[in-house]
Amino acid sequence: MKIAVFCKSVPDTETKVRLKGDRLDTSGIKYILNPYDEFAVEEAVRMKEAKKAEEIVAISMGPARAQEALRNALAIGADRAVLVTDDALDGSDTLATAKVLVKVLEKEGGDFDLLLFGQRAIDGDTWQVPSQVAALLDLPQATCTVALEVEPGSKAVATRLVEGGEEIHELTLPAVITCSKGLNEPRYPSLPNIMKAKKKPLTTYSLGDLGIDASEVGKNGSRTEVLSYELPPARGGGKKVEGEPEEVVAELVKFLKEEIKVI
Amino acid sequence: MAEEKVKGGTFLLESPGLKEVFIPEEFTEEQRMFAKTAEDFIWNEVVPKSDEIEAKNDELHIQLFKQAGELGLLMADIPEKYDGLGLDKISSMLVQEKISSGQGSFSVTITDHTGIGTLPIAYFGTEEQKQKYLPKLGSGELIGSYALTETNAGSDAMGIKTKAVLSEDGKYYILNGSKQFVTNAGFADICIVYAKVDGDKHAAFIVDLKSEGISLGPEEHKMGIRGSSTRAIFLDNVKVPVENLLGEVGKGHLIAFNVLNIGRYKLGVACTGACKTSLGEAVRYANQRSQFGVPISSFGMIKEKLADMMTRTYVLESASYRTAGFIDATFSELDHDDPEFGKKAMDAIGEYATECSIIKIFGSEALDFVADETVQIFGGYGYTEEYPAERFYRDSRINRIFEGTNEINRLLIPGMIMRKAMKGELPLLPAAQKLAKEIMTFMPLSMLGSGPLAQEELAVEMTRKISLMVAGLAAQKYKEALKDQQMLLARLADIIIELYAMESALLRTKKVIENKGEDAAKYHSIMTQLYVSQAFPKVGQLAQEALAAIEKGDMLKTNLSVLRKLIRWYTPVSLVELKTTLADKLIEEEKYWLV
Ligand SMILES: Cc1cc2nc3c(=O)[nH]c(=O)nc-3n(C[C@H](O)[C@H](O)[C@H](O)COP(=O)(O)OP(=O)(O)OC[C@H]3O[C@@H](n4cnc5c(N)ncnc54)[C@H](O)[C@@H]3O)c2cc1C
Numbered sequence: 043m044k045i046a047v048f049c050k051s052v053p054d055t056e057t058k059v060r061l062k063g064d065r066l067d068t069s070g071i072k073y074i075l076n077p078y079d080e081f082a083v084e085e086a087v088r089m090k091e092a093k094k095a096e097e098i099v100a101i102s103m104g105p106a107r108a109q110e111a112l113r114n115a116l117a118i119g120a121d122r123a124v125l126v127t128d129d130a131l132d133g134s135d136t137l138a139t140a141k142v143l144v145k146v147l148e149k150e151g152g153d154f155d156l157l158l159f160g161q162r163a164i165d166g167d168t169w170q171v172p173s174q175v176a177a178l179l180d181l182p183q184a185t186c187t188v189a190l191e192v193e194p195g196s197k198a199v200a201t202r203l204v205e206g207g208e209e210i211h212e213l214t215l216p217a218v219i220t221c222s223k224g225l226n227e228p229r230y231p232s233l234p235n236i237m238k239a240k241k242k243p244l245t246t247y248s249l250g251d252l253g254i255d256a257s258e259v260g261k262n263g264s265r266t267e268v269l270s271y272e273l274p275p276a277r278g279g280g281k282k283v284e285g286e287p288e289e290v291v292a293e294l295v296k297f298l299k300e301e302i303k304v305i
Numbered sequence: 306m307a308e309e310k311v312k313g314g315t316f317l318l319e320s321p322g323l324k325e326v327f328i329p330e331e332f333t334e335e336q337r338m339f340a341k342t343a344e345d346f347i348w349n350e351v352v353p354k355s356d357e358i359e360a361k362n363d364e365l366h367i368q369l370f371k372q373a374g375e376l377g378l379l380m381a382d383i384p385e386k387y388d389g390l391g392l393d394k395i396s397s398m399l400v401q402e403k404i405s406s407g408q409g410s411f412s413v414t415i416t417d418h419t420g421i422g423t424l425p426i427a428y429f430g431t432e433e434q435k436q437k438y439l440p441k442l443g444s445g446e447l448i449g450s451y452a453l454t455e456t457n458a459g460s461d462a463m464g465i466k467t468k469a470v471l472s473e474d475g476k477y478y479i480l481n482g483s484k485q486f487v488t489n490a491g492f493a494d495i496c497i498v499y500a501k502v503d504g505d506k507h508a509a510f511i512v513d514l515k516s517e518g519i520s521l522g523p524e525e526h527k528m529g530i531r532g533s534s535t536r537a538i539f540l541d542n543v544k545v546p547v548e549n550l551l552g553e554v555g556k557g558h559l560i561a562f563n564v565l566n567i568g569r570y571k572l573g574v575a576c577t578g579a580c581k582t583s584l585g586e587a588v589r590y591a592n593q594r595s596q597f598g599v600p601i602s603s604f605g606m607i608k609e610k611l612a613d614m615m616t617r618t619y620v621l622e623s624a625s626y627r628t629a630g631f632i633d634a635t636f637s638e639l640d641h642d643d644p645e646f647g648k649k650a651m652d653a654i655g656e657y658a659t660e661c662s663i664i665k666i667f668g669s670e671a672l673d674f675v676a677d678e679t680v681q682i683f684g685g686y687g688y689t690e691e692y693p694a695e696r697f698y699r700d701s702r703i704n705r706i707f708e709g710t711n712e713i714n715r716l717l718i719p720g721m722i723m724r725k726a727m728k729g730e731l732p733l734l735p736a737a738q739k740l741a742k743e744i745m746t747f748m749p750l751s752m753l754g755s756g757p758l759a760q761e762e763l764a765v766e767m768t769r770k771i772s773l774m775v776a777g778l779a780a781q782k783y784k785e786a787l788k789d790q791q792m793l794l795a796r797l798a799d800i801i802i803e804l805y806a807m808e809s810a811l812l813r814t815k816k817v818i819e820n821k822g823e824d825a826a827k828y829h830s831i832m833t834q835l836y837v838s839q840a841f842p843k844v845g846q847l848a849q850e851a852l853a854a855i856e857k858g859d860m861l862k863t864n865l866s867v868l869r870k871l872i873r874w875y876t877p878v879s880l881v882e883l884k885t886t887l888a889d890k891l892i893e894e895e896k897y898w899l900v
Contacts, residue, residue: 058894070898074341110334117338230346233377233390233400236338 043095043155043194043215045086046147047120048172049102050076051111052165064270075111078160080118081221084228085190086158087119094194097121099150103131103142109244116239117231123244124150130249130256135264136166140174142259145252147179154216155194161186161220176218183218184211188225310634313656314722314731316805317772320765321812327395327630328813329622329900330820336396343378343403352407358532359410359696361524366532367448367492370414374445378404379419383427384641387439391641394633395626398574402625405575406582409700410532416575417488418442421568421708422449425497425509428650429552429560434511438495450493450514452484452538453561459485460713463558467500467540469508477544478502478510480518484538488707490514490521491534498540499557507557511549518543529699552647559651566654568708570632570661573668574625576704580618580675583697585896587614587679590692592892594684601682605881608888610678615891616832617671619899624667624809628660659721662714663805666798669704669711676701715798720788722801723780737777740770744867750874757823760875761811761833764841767871768804771844774871775800775851778864782855796851803840803847810836828899831887834878845872 051073053059060067075083089095100115100123102108112123126142134142147154159172169185176183184200188208191199198217202209203224213219231239249256257263281297283290298305311321332340350369351358357365373379381397383389392400401419405412423442426434441447458464467482480500487496498512512519522537552560588611591602601607635653639646654661676697680687687694705711726733753763775797783790814829823830845868852864891898 056896110337113334113338230342230376231338232375233339233342233381233392235377236335236342237390239338240335 043089043192044097044151044153045089045095045099045156045158046150046154047079047082047086047098047100047115047158048143048160049079049083049100049108049111049115049123050160050163050165051102051104051108052076052163055164059273061271061273064272066271073107073110075114076160076163076165078162078164078221078223079111079115080160080228081223081225082158082160082219083115083118083120084226085221086156087229088226089156089192090119094192095156099124099154101143101146101150102126103134103139103146112244113236113239114231116242116244117236118229119235120242122242124247125244126247126249126252128249128256128259130260133261133264133267134259135266136168136170137174137265138259138263140171140178141263142249142252142254143171143175144178145254146247149247149252156192156198156216157181157218159218159220161222172218172220179218181216181218182213183220184213185220186222187219188222190219190221190225310638311631312730313631314659314725316660316808317722317731317733317769317776317801318736319769320808323812323816323819325630325634326812326816327626327633328816329626330813330817332395332399332900336399339381339392339396340399340403342376343400344406346373346376346378347404347407347411351411355408355532355696358408361532363491363534366411366414366534369411370418370448370492371445373404373415374443379415379423379445380443382419382424383439383443386641387427387435387443389439389443394636395629398571398625398629401571401574402578404578406578408532409579409696410530412575412579413530413533413703414489414492416568416571417451418449418493420571421451421564422489422493422495422497424567425451425551425560425564426511428564428654429509429647430511431548433548434551438511447494448489448492450487450489450496451564452487452490452496453499454485454487455483456485460710462499462561463507465499465501465507467498469500469502469510469545471502471547472544475547477546478508478550480510480512480540480543480545482540484540486525486535486707487538489534490536490538491524496538497551498538498545499561502554506555507559507561508554509551509557509560510545511551512540512543512545513549514538516543516545527703529696529702531699563651563654565708566658566661569665569714570628570657572704572708573621573661573664574629576668576672576701577618577622577625579697579701580614580621580672581897583672583675583679583694584611584614584618584891586693586697587611587675587682588891589895590694591682592895602888602892605885607682608892609884610682611891612835612884612888614675614678615887615897616835617674618897619829619832620806620810620836621664621668621671622899623813624806625664627809627812628657628664631660632657659718659725659801660805662709662717662721663802665704665708666711666714667802667806669701672701672704712795715795716788716791718798718801719776719779719794722776723787726780733773733776734780737773737780740773741777744770744774744870747870749871753874757818757830758811758814758833760878761807761837764837764875765804765808765811768800768807768841768844771848771868771871772797772800772804774864774867775848775855778852778855790854793851793854796847796854800844800847800851803844807833807837807840828887828890831883835880835883835887838878838880841872841875848872 054072054074086098098120100112100120103126162169186202187200189201198213200211283293311325380389381392381400385391426438455465469478469480496512498510502508518541520539525535592600594601679694680698683694686692725731810833814833817826817829
């Protein structure tokens, strides 16, 4: 099998989100490989170790720094990496992103048996790109997978958690799978593997390399646009109601009615 | 990467160029990845099991150690030829820092193994010894240890009594004696044991701890790092094959001391990791804990503590990696296949012995300060075992004692510098004489530049002159007998330590300004000003006491008037403003955020 694993460079989970005007203040942010994508890479590497897969290609679209996320995927065990980076990509929404990723798959031979994604990226948190890629390629998909069995050349059996139970899907390959927490325990990239990752190929494509016109991506090629960012209101201090039970109840009711107007 | 070689001790004479100074802002992508693996492993696998480790669950401890081995965390300094990674010193120190960021006992186990337990073989072993031991030490299959100390030979390590006698058939050395306080003794497979042959010739041996005649004392009940193993080793007619002799008979002490240099330096770096963690705990607690209806982090005195803790950590980090850069530049030129490798490695380590001692002292004392203030910020809860502050405080304390007490290291600093000067490796005396001539007409204020940090730059230059002046006068007055003037030497050592510390912070800040502009260096710059504002007056005080220990009467008065000229031009910075700005940022970030 040939597996594509999609990797996004996202702010570290400990990032303190700050704004500069109505834009994100990105200064001082440290970036990591999206934690859900780590599940995807790990799953692919396990398939390779089980001799079910021959090649794992890690793919990312993003600014130059996304290289680091790709190196991480290489250190976990991907064979090679592809980064699409181009100033014109700035402002691309999920659909524009999905279109670019589809082009990358074509460019890389189009012969992938399995497309693995994290179920969501912890920054944008849209959950959309994998399904859009599946739709554009007309491939079957299973999202939020917690267990996966693959028979190369034939099918994948994916288990999803749903309320009150599990849903088991059988998909013919090629298929899109998005990975959830619980699917596996990603390994730490060992120091020797980090060193080996440095020597693995990492190809960079611009839009031109992929035959994409700048108008199809970025703000112009997107159907949605981020107008501004706002921080959630700071949590105010709690309120303590004290006194005899009757007084407390009366005051609480008054508070719920008049101040926060929920009853 | 530091591009050119800076010789050890030269900071006493001149400032290195920025090009030659490595700063943590320059870590490569690969180095950051190494760091992340080490940090994630420690925080996800080790720290959650801290209570069990502290309760001496040795099985768990060893299992975690092996896991660290599988991740390659033990092989940074081992050459590729012996299945190691042969990493540059900056990478290996960064890994060290992260390994030491979470759990003190585990950190000591690993540091002892990768440092003084492994390096004697890596640097001084024969080809056969390296092939036999290094791959397994690097993978964690074997655990190493180092036994120098004896009950009657602690600081006085040359006074060891353990004896090694060559067997009649010439195949073995027979070892007899006892070693005290051996870290990892309870876990280790092998131990580098130091003994004397023919009464007075020091020698080092690789001893298999399963050998007949070896027995262990009970675990010490320690103040801190309770999960680590510290036991005595008794050697009763232990047969050690001659091929396990490390280096030459008569040179064992050189192995012991040179390896300790690296050990000291690693210890300082380890303290950097621990400082950052302690600071993070302190600031998060200060934000959560409310008194008088507001978080305690809003109080000026708590802010001041946080600002001071952050500043010390910054200075330590700057000095640690500056030194890593120097050592790396020298080490990267060495070839492991060179038959002279051992000697050259010894020279290379010896070259920076002064810097290694400085980092050891500064690091262990910075950590004590940070851990102590962490307890204070936690208040009564800091005194209970419920919170991590109490363990930080206990675990910190050992660092001032092992790998040469801070007193011994304070003696070593001027001692080594004077030796280098005598050997002509460091033109200290000509510089001191030149200074003595020009100092009468010398006008510091006229040298004050105008850029940012001009004052700090001048303070560093003046501290350099003060070091030279005190060292020169002390050497002139006491000559050979200077080594007996401990109180004077301690002051000289402290002046030199502060010179290195202030200058490291300054150089790093300047380099960040040069690379990324003044805005990017806002807090670097604040911390440099804050540190100098504390250290420079302290240097003045130390120098005054030192001068008064050298001369009396009119000579003293003349010397003091020169000293005053060197220090009194300095205008105090607005501490309150700077500390508040720094603390507010730290309170927002809730951790040491610079790199
Ligand atoms: C937890 C732990 C782990 C250790 N691990 C190891 C290990 O793995 N291998 C190993 O070989 N050793 C190890 N040691 C030993 C350690 O290195 C020694 O304890 C240390 O060198 C001090 O020796 P000492 O305890 O005999 O103190 P002493 O030498 O008796 O010193 C007592 C005091 O006198 C001061 N002093 C001594 N001589 C002088 C002097 N000339 N001038 C001024 N002051 C002086 C000291 O600074 C100290 O304050 C360990 C110790 C501990 C506690």
